[in-house]
Amino acid sequence: MSGATPFALLAxxxxxxWDEIPEWxxxxxxxxxxxxxxxxxxxxxxxxxxxxxxxxxTRLVAILAYDADNTLAAGRSLPFAGxxxxxxxxxxxxxxxxxxxxxxxxxxxxxxxxxxxxxRTAYDAPADGPFFRVEGGEVHEVAxxxxxxxxxxxxxxxxxxxxxEVLHLEIALGYQHRxxxxxxxxGPHRATMFQMETVAGDATIAHATAxxxxxxxxxxxxxxxxxxxxxxxxxxxxxxxxxxxxxxxxANDVAFLPxxxxxxxxxxxxxxxxxxxxxxxxxxxxxxxxxxxxxxEAQRAARLGALLSIALADTELAVxxxxxxxxxxxxxxxxxxxxxxxxxxxxxxxxSARGCGLVRDVRYDHPAGWHRFAQAPVxxxxxxxxxxxxxxxxxxxxxxxxxxxxxxxNPPDGDDSETLPEPVPDTLAVALVESWRGExxxxxxxxxxGRFRRYKIIDPSFHNWTGLAMAMRGGAISDFPVCNKxxxxxxxGFDL
Amino acid sequence: MLATDLLLYRLTRGIxxxxxxxxxxxxxxxxxxGALRVDGAKCVxxxxxxxxxxxxxxxxxxxxxxxxxxxxxxxxxxxCVKTCPTGAxxxxxxxRMAARERRDLVLGxxxxxxxxxxxxxxxxxxxxxxxxxxxxxxxxxxxxxCESDVNVLGTIGWDLSRFGIQFVASPRHADGxxxxxxxxxxxxxxxxxxxxxxxxPKIVIAVGACAIxxxxxxxxxxxxxxxxxxxxxxxxxPGCPPHPLTILDGLLRLLDRLDDRRLTNARPExxxxx
Numbered sequence: 001m002s003g004a005t006p007f008a009l010l011a012x013x014x015x016x017x018w019d020e021i022p023e024w025x026x027x028x029x030x031x032x033x034x035x036x037x038x039x040x041x042x043x044x045x046x047x048x049x050x051x052x053x054x055x056x057x058t059r060l061v062a063i064l065a066y067d068a069d070n071t072l073a074a075g076r077s078l079p080f081a082g083x084x085x086x087x088x089x090x091x092x093x094x095x096x097x098x099x100x101x102x103x104x105x106x107x108x109x110x111x112x113x114x115x116x117x118x119x120r121t122a123y124d125a126p127a128d129g130p131f132f133r134v135e136g137g138e139v140h141e142v143a144x145x146x147x148x149x150x151x152x153x154x155x156x157x158x159x160x161x162x163x164x165e166v167l168h169l170e171i172a173l174g175y176q177h178r179x180x181x182x183x184x185x186x187g188p189h190r191a192t193m194f195q196m197e198t199v200a201g202d203a204t205i206a207h208a209t210a211x212x213x214x215x216x217x218x219x220x221x222x223x224x225x226x227x228x229x230x231x232x233x234x235x236x237x238x239x240x241x242x243x244x245x246x247x248x249x250x251a252n253d254v255a256f257l258p259x260x261x262x263x264x265x266x267x268x269x270x271x272x273x274x275x276x277x278x279x280x281x282x283x284x285x286x287x288x289x290x291x292x293x294x295x296x297e298a299q300r301a302a303r304l305g306a307l308l309s310i311a312l313a314d315t316e317l318a319v320x321x322x323x324x325x326x327x328x329x330x331x332x333x334x335x336x337x338x339x340x341x342x343x344x345x346x347x348x349x350x351x352s353a354r355g356c357g358l359v360r361d362v363r364y365d366h367p368a369g370w371h372r373f374a375q376a377p378v379x380x381x382x383x384x385x386x387x388x389x390x391x392x393x394x395x396x397x398x399x400x401x402x403x404x405x406x407x408x409x410n411p412p413d414g415d416d417s418e419t420l421p422e423p424v425p426d427t428l429a430v431a432l433v434e435s436w437r438g439e440x441x442x443x444x445x446x447x448x449x450g451r452f453r454r455y456k457i458i459d460p461s462f463h464n465w466t467g468l469a470m471a472m473r474g475g476a477i478s479d480f481p482v483c484n485k486x487x488x489x490x491x492x493g494f495d496l
Numbered sequence: 497m498l499a500t501d502l503l504l505y506r507l508t509r510g511i512x513x514x515x516x517x518x519x520x521x522x523x524x525x526x527x528x529x530g531a532l533r534v535d536g537a538k539c540v541x542x543x544x545x546x547x548x549x550x551x552x553x554x555x556x557x558x559x560x561x562x563x564x565x566x567x568x569x570x571x572x573x574x575x576c577v578k579t580c581p582t583g584a585x586x587x588x589x590x591x592r593m594a595a596r597e598r599r600d601l602v603l604g605x606x607x608x609x610x611x612x613x614x615x616x617x618x619x620x621x622x623x624x625x626x627x628x629x630x631x632x633x634x635x636x637x638x639x640x641x642c643e644s645d646v647n648v649l650g651t652i653g654w655d656l657s658r659f660g661i662q663f664v665a666s667p668r669h670a671d672g673x674x675x676x677x678x679x680x681x682x683x684x685x686x687x688x689x690x691x692x693x694x695x696x697p698k699i700v701i702a703v704g705a706c707a708i709x710x711x712x713x714x715x716x717x718x719x720x721x722x723x724x725x726x727x728x729x730x731x732x733x734p735g736c737p738p739h740p741l742t743i744l745d746g747l748l749r750l751l752d753r754l755d756d757r758r759l760t761n762a763r764p765e766x767x768x769x770x
Contacts, residue, residue, distance in 0.1 A: 075648045119682075126682060149665035151633040151647045153640055154683055173565075175682045178637050179718035191551040194571055194712040199640030202735070245644075258502045261529045264651035265512060268740075279527030282641050284736065285573060294527065317505070373531065492639050495682075 002066035005036055005383035007073035013213040013368035015220075015429035018445060021074050025058060026084040029077035033062045034090050041066050041073070044432065044441045046087065047098035047456045048105040048111075051079040058105045058324055060084070061456075063430055064442055065364040072430055079360030083108035087185075093347030096462060119495050125154040126174035134160035141448050142477060146175045153491035154197055169472045169480075171465050175304060176495035184455035188215070197284050200459055200493030205234045206435030207457070207493075210442040213337055213368060215289040215430035218423035218446060223369070227384035227414040232370035233407055234274060234286050236400040241270035243393040243400075244315050246488050250390055251322060253482040254331040264320035269311040274303050274394040298411070305408045319394045331389035335472040336483035339384060348467045350438020350459045351396065352487055354380045355388035362434035376403040384471075386486040404496040423450040437490065451453040459493030513655040521591065521741060528739065529587035531611055536604035537561030546585060548574035552705070552714050567593060567611060568708035569724075570602040570737035587654055594733045594746030598724070601708070601732060602665035614731055616752030621697060625671050626751050628660040631701070632663055632670035632694065636687050637719055642704035643736035646674065648740045661747055667691075667766035672699035672730075675705030678706040679726055691727045699730040701750070703743060708732050 002009060010016045023034055037043060045063035058081040059315045064073045077084070086109030087094040097110040100118045109115065116129050129147065140161055146154035156172040180199055184192065196211040209231050216222055223231075248263025271281035278285045278294045285293040296304070322328050338348075343356035353360045361378040363371045379395040381388045417444045427449050433440045438460030447453035472480060514522055524530055538564055548562060551677035554569035565576070565585065576585045593611045595601050600612035611675060616622055620728045635643050649656040650663070664670050667690045679687060691700070702723040710721035723729050733746040748754045 089553060146683065147632075147634055147690050148666075151635075151643050151650075151663055153635045153638060153643065154686065170571045175680060175686065176635075177680055177682050177718055178713045179716040180713070182718070183716060191712055192547075194573065198639040198641065198736075201641030202644055204641075258505075261652050264648075265653045268648050268651060268653055271644075275525040275528065277527075279525050279529055280572075280736075281739070282643065282737065287648050304624050304669075321502065415659065458543070490640065492637070495680075 001126060002069040002071050002073060004281075005066075006032060007036060007062070007064060007075040009071050009073050010430065011368070012072060012366035013217050013431045015424070015427045016074060018426045018428055019377040020066070021076050021428065023076050023078050026077040026080045026210075029060060029062075029075060030087050032075060033064070033087055036064055036073070037091050040068070043091065043093045043097070044072065044439065045443055045456055045458050046094055047099050047443070047454075048101050048103070048107065048405050049076075049445060049454045050105065052125070053064055057081045058103070058107050061443075065366065065432070067360060070365055072366065072432070074428060074430070081107070083112050086112040087230075088112050092345045093463070100263070112454070115354070117174065119177040126172045127158070127170065130239045131158045131170050131172070132160070132168060136162070136442065138162050139167070142354040155491050157480070159472075159477055162200075164476045164478065166477050169469045171469055173465070173491060173494050176492040178492070178496070180496040181455060181457050184326065184452050187452045187455070193288065193316065198494065199457060200461075201282055203435040203437060203440065203459070205238045205240065205283045205287060205442045206433045207442075208283075209235065209369070210433045210440045211429045212287050212289045212431070214429045214442050214444045215378045215423065216420060217429035217431065218427055218444065219290065219421040220424060221290065221418070221421055223290050224415050224418055226295070226414050226416040228370040229407065229412050230277070230296055230416070230428060231287055232374065233296065233404060234277065234283050234377055235433070235435075236376075236404050237270060237274045238283060239353040239400050240434040241274070243265050243397050244270060246393055246485065247322065247390060249318055249485045249488070250332070250482060253329065253485050254328055256322065256325060259318050259321050262314065266311055266315050266318065267355065269307070273304055273308060273311070276300065290418070290420030293417050296411070299364065301408045301411065302359060305405065308401070308408075312397070315397060321398070322394075323388065329387070331482065332390055335386045335387045335479050336475060338467060338471050342470055343384065343467065346466050346470065347463050348438075349463045350435070351389055351392040352464050352467050354378070355381040355392045362432045362439050365394050366432050368431065369493065370446065374399060374407055384480055387485040423449045437461060437488070439466065457496055459490055461489035461491075461494045463495060464489050476487060498633060499764070512651060512652050513658070516741070517748060524589065524739060524741070527736050528589070529572065529577070530589040530591055530592040532565060532570065532577070532603065533586045533588050533610050534563060534565045534603035534693060535584045535586075535609050536564075537606060538582045539563050540582055543581065545579045545581065545733045549575040549579050551575070552710075559629060561644055564602050564604045566602050566709065567734045568598060568732055569710070569714060570734060571668060571705050571712060574630045574769070578583070578739050591733070591739055591741045592745050593742060594749055596731060598732060601734060614746060614749045615749055617699070617730070620698070622752055624697065626753070629751060630662055630669055630671050631674045632667045632672070632690060633663050633674045633676070634687050634690050635706075636683035637713070638678035638704065638706060640675035641708050642706070645737045645740045646676070646703060646743060649744060654740055654744065656744070659748065659751070659753060666691035670698070672701065673727070674701045674703060675723040675727075676703050676708045678710040678713050678721060679723055682728055684720060685722050687723075699750075700727050701731045701733065701746070702729045703733045704738060706743055707735045708734060711736060
């Protein structure tokens with residue numbers, strides 16, 4: 001599939017000189033990208049690079065994934081100003097990317113069906129913009145947020161309903177916009193590593209690993225094996241904590257308290273295992289470019305393994321009740337359903353995609369770092385409903401547990417840190433990491449001095465929020481909490 | 497049968513809620529480090545090594561003066577602890593670090609080497625909120641780290657509601673706000689409106705480095721460097737994110753539900769707190 005591509009191929013967590021990436025006039029580039037996506041490639045990133053030579057112009061850049069061929073590919077347009085024919089008109093998965101392009105660079109994707117801001121607005125309140133409205137005497141509109149009823153991040157949900165039935169849901173985000181990506185050109189700065197750890201604070205390891213991998217690819221030197229090993233371990237601990245918490249929260253949303261109570265506590269137990277490594281429950285300080293911030297010595301690894309076994313056994317039991325309780329099955333099955341073709345056309349990633357039967361997992365499709373040597377099987381479940389997304393999480397807990405049991409006892413020898421060479425100039429590096437939510441993608445382009453010229457962060461939530469909106473169509477508005485929880489997307493990771 | 501299985505499971509597990517504060521506090525992870533202590537008297541003339549490694553510029557030193565570390569702005573990366581040539585900045589291992597006044601978090605000068613821990617609310621507010629505090633949580637740019645560890649307090653392991661503290665779904669039902677995040681421009685209006693909707697008298701608790709001073713995003717034009725930019729803050733709980741124990745300590749300290757003398761006792765006496 002990737003064999004005949006005119007795009008430049010590159011493997012995950014590697015780099016390519018900027019000059020070697022093929023370029024097209026913008027309309028031809030859109031056409032070439034659409035052709036590759038039609039042939040089965042997937043859009044990981046579609047972003048702009050401001051061109052300083054010709055002031056006020058922009059290049060488009062596409063990062064594609066040929067999952068079955070285990071390779072990525074990059075292409076770019078020639079600089080242009082004004083407008084270009086939108087990719088979204090034929091490729092749904094590009095729709096948010098093109099809204100972002102318009103917002104960040106002022107280029108107009110001609111023909112985009114719903115062009116509005118992604119994060120920024122004139123009045124600093126994202127819900128102030130226009131919303132798609134369904135007209136009719138029995139249609140009513142429900143507005144929720146930005147401040148929600150629980151202890152969660154802010155976002156605005158606008159439902160068009162006929163009675164209980166949701167005809168359409170539009171999600172307005174941007175409330176969490178902290179300028180995470182905007183601050184990066186000219187970097188890395190002193191605070192950059194710490195900002196990467198808090199792009200989405202519940203996916204610290206994933207984003208930090210993607211960032212470190214980008215710097216290592218730009219420096220031309222991998223992290224020591226022992227650091228790669230530790231990152232893989234920390235990534236699965238992060239997955240265990242969040243998946244367990246999600247299953248507990250799903251149970252809570254259908255008022256099934258035994259699993260909710262048990263999983264809530266067990267989530268904390270998994271966070272504490274991460275804290276055994278670095279002192280911080282969210283893994284701050286573990287991943288450093290070219291290094292590990294902490295080592296996991298044999299004795300500590302053994303203690304971690306013993307505690308892990310206890311937590312895994314407890315989780316297995318607490319989650320099994322979900323499948324045994326008819327009241328839970330009745331509330332999970334056939335709720336928030338997406339078809340595999342919807343998931344594919346929206347470009348969903350992570351458990352949301354795998355819960356629609358799509359085999360899509362960076363650890364398997366694009367192995368980098370330690371995942372070149374040690375794999376966990378990809379978990380897939382058909383159905384596309386809340387039940388399927390819950391099942392995927394529960395099975396991934398088992399697989400992550402097995403992976404950890406295997407890896408904890410088999411550390412590679414050697415140092416855990418080395419001095420990383422400075423980034424090479426005029427080079428594009430791309431790193432994908434399978435976070436617990438799905439694919440985290442970081443792409444960095446250096447300038448002539450080796451500093452960041454452009455840095456693009458794509459949290460899996462960027463791909464998946466539209467999946468939640470589509471899953472609600474035709475469902476009952478009272479199912480929204482359990483649907484929302486079954487995706488559990490990041491607001492700050494999206495808002496950047 | 498599932499129902500009997502579940503009942504039996506609960507019986508075999510017993511009480512899973514931590515004994516604290518009646519019993520000893522759970523131990524922090526050995527690499528946590530806890531609060532910092534800054535002994536400015538140990539600083540060498542002209543040394544600025546800690547100032548230069550701090551990612552959030554939480555450490556300042558004016559020429560000829562002693563070093564000042566703002567624990568509210570600190571994200572606890574411990575780079576300063578490692579780099580300090582004289583051991584002036586050290587980790588205490590203490591989970592307690594909540595303060596009532598912003599200046600109480602600035603460490604370094606003689607007499608201010610450690611955090612001046614939070615005093616309780618005045619008697620009038622304590623009588624109102626001491627045994628029943630309802631909080632509305634507002635995340636205003638939080639990364640879901642602080643939010644997660646605030647949520648943890650509601651699990652059976654911590655059982656925050658045993659102290660009469662609960663998170664409520666409407667500001668109208670709340671006695672105050674618990675704020676996380678640096679207060680983004682896009683959330684400033686929503687935070688202001690939520691604050692306005694809480695009936696008087698009301699309190700505000702800022703949790704985490706972002707809500708206190710902007711955290712890793714301090715100085716970005718998209719954020720307002722903390723909750724105090726928008727609403728008056730009554731309690732600051734440092735951390736990135738703060739350990740749940742640190743948050744709980746802050747809340748209980750504010751409500752005068754802790755007795756430090758008894759807590760540091762090797763053999764705690766039976767509780768009279770509840």
